[in-house]
Amino acid sequence: MSEIAPLDPSAVLWSAEPAERSDRPVLVVLHGYGADEADLFALAVHLPPEFVVAAVRAPLTPPFPAPGFSWYPIEGLNGRDSADVTAAAERLIEWVDASTDAATVGLLGFSQGGAVSLQALRVSPERFAFAVNLSGYASPGELPGDAALAERRPPVFWGRGTHDDVIPGALVDHTIDWLPRHCDLSGRVYPGLTHGVSGPELDDVRGFLGRRLADAAGSSAGAERVPPAEEERAPQHPLG
Template sequence: MAELPPLDPSAMLWSGPPGERAGRPLLVLLHGYGADEGDLFALAAHLPSAFTVCAVRAPLTPPFPSPGYSWYPIEGLESRDATHVTAAASALLEWIETETDAPAVGLLGFSQGAAVALQALRLAPERFAFVVDLSGYATPGPLPLDDDLARRRPPVFWGRGTNDDVIPPFLVAHTVEWLPAHVDLSGRVYPGLTHSVSEQELTDVRVFLEKQLEHLA
């Protein structure tokens, strides 16, 4: 499996100082290709305040002239190698296991970040309370704990737009089939939405997160 550098703690954005994080559930935000940790962190003010929110920066730099950072390559043959998604999810897991002590952890990712979030859930089904997948997909190919995931069926919200022309149709079709077989799926397809997050989708995500807080309590 491809190896990545560890996540950079100095590049992470937190919703509160260390003294305010103890005993609170953690919501980790994973940005998309060509963005950075500030992209999704702008949503933190619209999410339930009971969570500690941490936005992390992906470890790779896309080829010039793409801006920002990426979780795995999307160029050429490398884009079809699922081990890159697994490597990114493993790097995320390593940081969570060694650097956080939250009583519960949820993941919220957009596009590439959403793919990494689902892959991390598959690598460690017992570690995550839930996943929010915005304009992302489930990576094709089996993983050793997929059967365990299907038994646990953790909550997953999947939101996507009808006009999203970034995620290839075959990946959307695979995700439509794969998610209901492995998780407790909820979500919505938003008419006219492109590869982005709408106000209605953000409202739906907040409702989903509030329900997860009720379960955690």
């Protein structure tokens, strides 16, 4: 297991000043391997403005010559160790607890960030309202919070591309099996998409987040509905 440092509170990009965050839901975004907090923060203008977006920087520096930062090591024989993913999720939860008292906190992660987002749901099932997992995966192994997560079944959106060759197939297969048993899963596989985020995927994410705002308000009224062709439920073919 690797040593995962605490998140740097000075390396966070917020979409709103402190005085403008009161009584608003917070969406914490987690970048992928080799990127930084500015990467996904660029998506903020395309997401529902009701959310306060907080883009955090991962705590590790990948080996040279990789740029940016990482949440956990993927190099070597123990790359993608589930214990490291859990340690990264625990550091994320520490930062969230210290940085916001928002009633609704959701997670949106890409690749490594998506894996950490799901792991944070597992470590602390009551802490987060939902998660968006873009081109990521569910880490193998069991955690103490898995039973509580399966009971609570928070909403999770999982999007990935048919031409994504970055995430190993065994992890994709595991995620296909694991997510529907623990979450209220929706998502889509995007034809031709590699390891990235497409316009149609961003449209689906925006619709998913709109429904989470309705959940927080205690009503489905006003939520933007994604057409059935653009969001497939987990048991159907597109996620498999």
